[in-house]
Amino acid sequence: MLSVRVRFAPSPSGYVHVGNARTALFNWLFARHHAGAFVRRIEDTDVERSEERYEAQLMEDLRWLGLDWDEGPDKGGPCGPYRQSERKDLYAKHARQLIDQGHAYFCFCSQEQLEVERQEALKAGLQPRYSGRCRARPREEAARKVAAGEPAAVRLQIAGPAFTWNDLVHGPVTFASDVIGDFILVRSDGNAAYNYAVVIDDHLMDITHVIRGDDHISNTPRQLAVYQAFGWEPPHFGHLSTILGPDRKPLSKRHGATSLQNFREQGILPEALRNYLLLLGWSAQDGKTEILSTQDMIAQFSLDRINKSSAVFDSDKLDWMNRLYLSKSSAAEVVRYLVTRTVHHFASAGYIAQSDLQRDGISEWLNKIILQTIKARPEAPHILDVGRLIFAYDAEAVVCSEETRHVAEDAGSRQVLMAFIPKALAEGEMTYEKFREIAKSVQKETGRKGKDLFHPIRVALTGAVSGPELEKLIPIFEEGAKLRLAGPVKSCAERLREFAEAAKLLREV
The missing domain is CATH 1.10.10.350 (Arc Repressor Mutant, subunit A)
Known part of the structure; x- marks a missing residue:
């Protein structure tokens, strides 16, 4: 097996919540277990929502949780830059390559035209997808329109009947290609779309395993389509189950504290939170041990012990675990x-x-x-x-x-x-x-x-x-x-x- 390289690549558009923190922890433990590399990448293609303060908070929260990284915007590394906003030339270069090879094409459809198509599909009870209106346009004609200054997006030409992968958590997963359509790689404003940029980054950074939340499962066939168009070997994908609140609905702010900042303000110890997050969808080798040192976590961590069922966040159990760790702490x-806890509640x-x-x-x-x-x-x-x-x-x-x-x-x-x-x-x-x-x-x-x-x-x-x-x-x-x-x-x-x-x-x- 090649040297393990994983990445944690959040968007700096908000605070680090429980789901993201668990994703970071599982990636970190997997890398440390295999003596591999943990890469911190910033996916700031969402220009309107991305803010520097959230990126700074992200670094502070990860350090507080006890997670370090081997490469990233602040540390550098052989595969930089590690911020998507600094990689636009790479995205443009690879988009031109796909166009030249006939795997992608320019799309001149207006938002109004696309919305009409979308509404027609919904009325017909179909999954909305691009009709392929611009696919048959001669490449030379499209190039002239772009050279004349006409705005154009770049779309991938989908090939093949289906996309299948063996998910590290869920097992074999298949998506029919006709539910995807020719999706956008580069928007008309020149910004790379997420499902395109992430493939370029993962490939050029030699990422071997992509471990992320199962809200990304529907993104995977699109990313596999990009890998296929380039002829690249995709990484192994593993999708972690959704974390639920006590009402069995996806954990959100209505359930109380959900961000690392919230837990820090409440006085939750990082060791306790790290231990508790590990147990949300993973179990120790003996199936019953719950309190593990960092060394034990690293030694025992394996993807085959991840549960595909959704985990329920239990704040009472986190408080119990926090008290247990607190009882072992020094007086200071x-x-x-x-x-910290008192100031939080009084404030x-x-x-x-x-x-x-x-x-x-x-x-x-x-x-x-x-x-x-x-x-x-x-x-x-x-x-x-x-x-x-x-x-x-x-x-x-x-x-x-x-x-x-x-x-x-x-x-x-x-x-x-x-x-x-x-x-x-x-x-x-x-x-x-x-x-x-x-x-x-x-x-x-x-x-x-x-x-x-x-x-x-x-x-x-x-x-x-x-x-x-x-x-x-x-x-x-x-x-x-x-x-x-x-x-x-x-x-x-x-x-x-x-x-x-x-x-x-x-x-x-």
């Missing part, structure tokens, strides 16, 4: 993970902005929140509950809520708060030591203790019947109130004053 890695809720993190004192304050209230329970619901306690205090809602209004209505609770609130407001900034002194004083004054004493105070301060200890929350409230944040934090005094007003304790206080 754990803190970094928790900071999504509008509590903080990324720009807030640049201000003095805010990172230290967030670290205190994380270490004292989140570290033991890093699940998203708990993080958001803590966020609401800190940022979303609403006294009016507290006195009306089914869960907390009893504190505003119960005579014993009101007695405690009428004794506690004036003393607390007189102190100004609250510390936990001051809080304990005031609570002891209120206990003596009212005779209430334990839950009867502290429960109404907790509800008045936090707006909730449970949560982290007040010993931890009070300094968080007080320090947060001094910081400039997207979502201001109310101090203990502000909370108590607002609660007293909402519960109509002011006259009694």
Whole structure:
């Protein structure tokens, strides 16, 4: 077997999503298993949608996932350039070769003419395809029209009844040529079409295996037609199954996080995501091992263990795997993970902005929140509950809520708060030591203790019947109130004053 050469060739028109990330991982593992080359190529023939920022994000995401490449736009290599927008001369040269050999021809049909043909085919219940109107035009006449400046596309002349290949995942696949038609190789604006450019690139870069999503299966017969026209040996093709959401529909944004950037922001560890993506359509040699080191992944990876059935993305399992990897991480890695995860959830809720993190004192304050209230329970619901306690205090809602209004209505609770609130407001900034002194004083004054004493105070301060200890929350409230944040934090005094007003304790206080 020739030295394995695979490529990951995304379009820089959006963020790297789960499907693309798995494709990159499988190509990388296949190359590393066979001591071959992993080529990163940029397919930017879609000029209108391609953006440099997405290409930069792509490189950053792949590096974060732990995937390196042997050749690419940034590293160079023997088969460059590796960006399609820099290979236009190669596409034009090979298109002229096909025209000269009679395998391709100029097409002068307007978009209006093509649309009429398309609608007629649909009305007749047929698959739309080009009629071949310009195929019989003499080559010399077509050349004169092009020389005169008339816009023309270049189309491939399809030959043969069918195109068949032995797919590395799905087995034998056949497409009849009459469903393809003479498709465009080069558009009238001079830009190469995807199914043409990709063949030129794969051939000139000596790609031996094309491993990609099964949404490309319908592209393969067109690409085989180009290989056939040039007389080139095509690479081996393998098409990975579609990744589905829990509802068994193709995974999309409506299912939640789908891009590597999303997972990074949520604090998912790259090792955990890499391990989880591997299991989406692939299984270990023993059929049951799920946790594999990178070395084990490379050693065991083979295409014959890829499942042709669609894989279902399970975010709960990814979270479980992330916690498992987290449990094996160092203390510093754990803190970094928790900071990233907490910032993501707080920012999504509008509590903080990324720009807030640049201000003095805010990172230290967030670290205190994380270490004292989140570290033991890093699940998203708990993080958001803590966020609401800190940022979303609403006294009016507290006195009306089914869960907390009893504190505003119960005579014993009101007695405690009428004794506690004036003393607390007189102190100004609250510390936990001051809080304990005031609570002891209120206990003596009212005779209430334990839950009867502290429960109404907790509800008045936090707006909730449970949560982290007040010993931890009070300094968080007080320090947060001094910081400039997207979502201001109310101090203990502000909370108590607002609660007293909402519960109509002011006259009694």
